[in-house]
Amino acid sequence: MPYIKKEFITVKNKKIEDFLKDDVLYDTTLTLELLKKGKITDETGRRIQQNAKLKSKFIYIT
DSSP states (O other): OOOOOEEEEOOTTSBHHHHHHHTSOOOHHHHHHHHHHTOEEETTSOBOOTTOBOOSSEEEEO
């Protein structure tokens, strides 16, 4: 089964955990698991780490 890549428009200078919890409505446990596995990337393809502030306009969740 192939992976599904979803695109989200971000709020700049907001912590990734807060963005996913408040705007995307993901559970905190799911958010931390996705960050740990490296499934959240920015528009250049770099992984987003825990406690990082969002700098790009889009993020992708696989």
